[in-house]
Amino acid sequence: xxxxxxxxxxxxxxxxxxxxxxxxRAAAVPQFILPAPSVIAVRFAEAWADGTMLRHxxxxxxxxxxxxxLGGALGLLIGVTLGLSGSARRVVSPxxxxxQSTPILALGPVLVLWLGPGLTxxxxxxxxxxxxxVAISTLVAVRDVDAGTLExxxxxxxxxxxxxRYARLPAARSGILAGARVAATLAVVGAIVGEWLGxxxxxxxxxxxxxxxxxxxxxxxxxLLQIAIVGVSAYGLVLFxxxxxxxxxx
Amino acid sequence: xxxxxxxGLSHSYGERHVLRSLSLAIAAxxxxxxxxxxxSGKSTLLRLVAGLxxxxxxxxxxxxxxxxxxxxxxxxxxxxxxxxxxxxxxxNVTLPLELSGESLPSARTIAETALKRVGAGGLLDRSPAExxxxxxxxxxxxxxxxxxxxxxxxxxPFAALDAITRARLDDELPELVAGAATLLVTHDVAEALLVxxxxxxxxxxxxIHLEVPGLRSLPAAERRAALLSPDGAAxxxxxxAALDSVSHA
Numbered sequence: 207x208x209x210x211x212x213x214x215x216x217x218x219x220x221x222x223x224x225x226x227x228x229x230x231r232a233a234a235v236p237q238f239i240l241p242a243p244s245v246i247a248v249r250f251a252e253a254w255a256d257g258t259m260l261r262h263x264x265x266x267x268x269x270x271x272x273x274x275x276l277g278g279a280l281g282l283l284i285g286v287t288l289g290l291s292g293s294a295r296r297v298v299s300p301x302x303x304x305x306q307s308t309p310i311l312a313l314g315p316v317l318v319l320w321l322g323p324g325l326t327x328x329x330x331x332x333x334x335x336x337x338x339x340v341a342i343s344t345l346v347a348v349r350d351v352d353a354g355t356l357e358x359x360x361x362x363x364x365x366x367x368x369x370x371r372y373a374r375l376p377a378a379r380s381g382i383l384a385g386a387r388v389a390a391t392l393a394v395v396g397a398i399v400g401e402w403l404g405x406x407x408x409x410x411x412x413x414x415x416x417x418x419x420x421x422x423x424x425x426x427x428x429x430l431l432q433i434a435i436v437g438v439s440a441y442g443l444v445l446f447x448x449x450x451x452x453x454x455x456x
Numbered sequence: 457x458x459x460x461x462x463x464g465l466s467h468s469y470g471e472r473h474v475l476r477s478l479s480l481a482i483a484a485x486x487x488x489x490x491x492x493x494x495x496s497g498k499s500t501l502l503r504l505v506a507g508l509x510x511x512x513x514x515x516x517x518x519x520x521x522x523x524x525x526x527x528x529x530x531x532x533x534x535x536x537x538x539x540x541x542x543x544x545x546x547x548n549v550t551l552p553l554e555l556s557g558e559s560l561p562s563a564r565t566i567a568e569t570a571l572k573r574v575g576a577g578g579l580l581d582r583s584p585a586e587x588x589x590x591x592x593x594x595x596x597x598x599x600x601x602x603x604x605x606x607x608x609x610x611x612x613p614f615a616a617l618d619a620i621t622r623a624r625l626d627d628e629l630p631e632l633v634a635g636a637a638t639l640l641v642t643h644d645v646a647e648a649l650l651v652x653x654x655x656x657x658x659x660x661x662x663x664i665h666l667e668v669p670g671l672r673s674l675p676a677a678e679r680r681a682a683l684l685s686p687d688g689a690a691x692x693x694x695x696x697a698a699l700d701s702v703s704h705a
Contacts, residue, residue, distance in 0.1 A: 358538045361506055362552045363526020372551065376542045452542075 241424040249424035250431055258425075259432055262412040266397050266433075269325065269408070270440060273332020274393035278386060281337040285344020285382070290370065295345070302345075306338040310396070314403045323404030328397055335396035336389035340382070347381025348374050383448045390440040398433060409433050457520070459484045459606050459637045460505065465514035466662070467500050474500050476662035477514065484606065487630065487638040487672050489648035491695060492658030493703040498641040499535075501658075502609045505639065506532050519606055528556060531600030531636065533613040537592035539584035539599075546571065546580040549599045556603065570598040574632050590621035597632060608633050610640040614647070626650045627679065630672050645695045649688065650679050655695060659702040666698045 223243045229235075230242045237245060253259040288295045288302070314331055321327040351374045359369040375382075401410025409429055416426035458481040467475045474497035482488050492498050503509040505516050507525035516523035518530065539548045546567055553563035571577050576594040579587055587595070593614055600608055614622045629638075629651045642648050648655045652670035659665040668691050671679045682688045 354534065354536060354538050355540065357508060358534065359555075360508055360525045361530075361532045362555050363528070364555050368555055372555070373540065376540070379542070 238421065238423045241427055245424050246427040246431065249422075250428035253425060253428050258412070259428070262407055262409050262429075263432060263436070265325065265328075265405075265407045266394075266401065266409040266436060269328040269332050269397040269400065270393045270436065272325075273329040273396060274336050274390065274440065276329065277333035277336030277393070278340050278389055280333065281340025281385070281389070282344050282382065284337070284341040285385075286348055286370070286375075288341070288345045289348025289374070289378075290366075295349070299345075302338070302341065306342065310335045310338070311399045314399055317400075318403045327403070328400030328405065328408070331400040332393045332396035335392045339388040339392065340385045343385025343388075344378065344382045347378030350381075351377045379451065383444065383451075386444045386447075387441060390444045391437050394433065394437040394440060409436070458482055459486075459519055460639070461517040462501075462505070463515050463517070465501070465504060465516065466512045467497065467504060467509065468512050474662055475504075475511075478658075478663060480656070480664070482607070482637050482639060485635050485637055486654070487633075487640070487652045487670070489640045489642055489652035489655045489670060490658055491642060491645065491648050491655060491699055493660055493699070496658045496660055496702065497662050498658055499611050502532070502611050502639065502641055505607075506530055506609055528552075528603045529606045530609060531603065531605035531607070532609040533593075533596050533600045533611065535612045535615055537584070537589075537596040539592055539595060541584050543584075544580065545576065545582050545584065545587065545595050548584065548595060549602050552599060552603050567598070567602055570602040571595065573634065574598045574601070575628070588621075589617050590625065593617060593621075593625060601633065601636065605636055608636040608638045610638060610642075612642055613640075615643070622647070627676060631676060645692050645699065646683055648695070649683060649691055655691075657695065657698045657702060665702060666694070668695055 227242050227244060230240055241249075250259070284298075284302075288298055310331065313334065314327075317327045317330045317334075321330055348370075355373050355377060356369065359373045364372065397408065398410035398413070401408035402414060405411055409432055412429045413426060413433075416422045416429055460480070460482040462478060462480040465475055465478045465480075466473070474495065478497075478501065480488070490498050490501065500509065504511050505518070505523055507516075507523040507527065507530075518527065523530075539545075540551070543551070546564060549567035549571055550558075550560065550563040553566060554560065558566070568577070568580065571580065571594075574594040574597050576591055576598060579591060579595065584592060584595070596613065614625050617625070626647045627650065638651070640648065640651055645655075649668075649670050651672055653672045655668045655670050656664050657666040657668075671682050671688065674682055683692070
C-alpha cells in the first residue's frame with residue numbers, strides 16, 4: 207500500500223507527460239508555441255552538453271545561495287531580536303509589515319541603479335525577498351514559546367542567553383524552518399527576476415535570450431525545467447537541514 | 457534555624473488579593489502540605505518562594521537570604537511535567553546542571569543517579585513523548601532533585617495522573633525526596649496526610665486556618681493503614697470539613 211502511494215506521484219507525472227506528448231503531436235501544435243516533452247528533453251541534454259546550461263546555472267545558484275543565506279541569517283537575527291524584545295517589536299513591527307507588503311521585486315530597478323547590474327544587485331534582491339518570511343516566522347515562533355517552559359527556565363536560573371539557546375530556539379525550530387522553506391523557493395524567484403533586470407548570465411537571462419533573440423522555445427522550456435530543479439533542490443536542502451538539526455537537538 | 461521563613465507575605469494580582477500576611481516556617485528535612493480552595497493562593501505562594509513572583513508585602517527568607525529565581529537550593533515540580541520534548545529523558549535531567557556550568561559528562565553521571573533513585577533509570581534515551589504520565593512525573597522529580605536542593609516545591613505534581621499511579625507516587629515520595637524539605641500544594645487530603653509532617657489549610661482570605669499533623673514520620677508500609685485508622689480518619693474529617701468551609705467562605 208505504501209509502495210503504491212509512493213508510486214502514485216510518478217505515475218501521475220508519467221501520465222501527464224504522455225498526455226502532453228500525445229496531445230501536442232496529435233494537434234500538430236507548432237514547436238515555437240508548445241514543444242513536446244521529448245523535444246524539451248533533447249534540448250535540455252544539448253544545453254548541458256554544449257555548456258550553455260552550466261554557464262547560466264552557476265550565477266543563478268551563486269545568487270540563490272549567497273542571497274538566501276544572507277537574507278536568512280539577517281531574518282533570523284531580526285526575528286530573534288524582535289521575538290525577545292517587546293519594545294523593539296512595538297517600534298519595528300509596523301515597518302516590517304509595511305516592508306513585507308511592498309513587492310520586493312518592485313525594488314529591483316532601484317537596487318540595480320544603486321548597486322549596478324552585477325552580482326551584488328541580484329544577491330540583494332534574493333536577500334531581501336528571503337529576509338521577510340524568515341524574520342516574521344522567527345519573530346512569531348520565538349515570541350510564542352510556551353510560558354510554562356520559560357517559567358521552568360527561570361526557575362532553573364537560566365540567563366536570557368541560556369533561555370534562548372536551550373528553550374526558545376529549539377521550541378521555535380519548526381516555525382523558523384517553515385519560514386526558511388518559503389524563503390528557499392522565493393530566493394530562486396528573486397534571482398530570476400534580478401537577472402531580468404540586467405546582466406549577461408543566469409537562468410533568468412537565458413529565459414530572455416531563448417524567448418527573444420534566439421527564439422528557441424524548447425530551450426525556454428528546458429530552462430524552466432532547470433529553474434524548477436534549482437527551486438526543488440533549494441527546498442530539499444532546507445528539509446535536509448531540518449532533519450540534521452532535529453537529530454542534533456534530540 | 458528554619459530552611460524557609462515566610463513573614464507577613466501578601467500578594468495581589470491587580471485588585472485581587474490572593475495572600476494576606478501569611479507567615480510560615482519549614483525546618484530542614486520537614487515536609488509541609490498546603491491545602492486550600494481554588495484561587496486561595498497556594499500556587500502563588502510556591503512561586504513567591506521560588507522567586508518567580510515578587511511579593512506585594514512581606515518577605516521570604518531561604519537558607520538565610522532573600523528568595524530569588526534559580527537558586528540551586530530550591531527544586532520545583534510544576535503541575536505539568538514541563539519536560540522539553542526535543543531532549544531525551546536524560547538530557548531533560550541534565551538541564552539544571554548544564555545551566556549551572558557542570559560539564560556534560562559529569563551532568564550525565566549525576567542525572568543517571570537521580571533518575572535511578574526515582575525509579576526511571578530505564579528511560580534514559582527515551583523521548584518524553586514515548587513515556588507515560590507517571591514516568592514523566594518521576595522524570596520531573598529527578599530534574600528537581602538533581603542539584604540536591606534543600607527545599608523542594610511541589611505544585612500538585614501528580615494531579616494529572618491516574619489514581620493508581622498517583623497512589624504509588626504518594627507512597628514513595630517521602631523516600632524519593634531524600635532528605636530535602638518539601639512544600640507540597642495539593643487538593644487531595646489523603647495525599648497531603650501521606651506525604652507531609654504538617655498539613656496546613658489556606659483560607660480564601662489568604663491566611664492559614666488550620667494545621668493538622670501528617671503521617672510522613674511513619675514507616676512507608678504503615679502510612680496507608682494509618683490513614684484508614686480511626687485517628688487517620690479523624691484527621692481527614694477535620695481537613696475535609698475545613699476545606700469545605702474555606703471553599704464556601
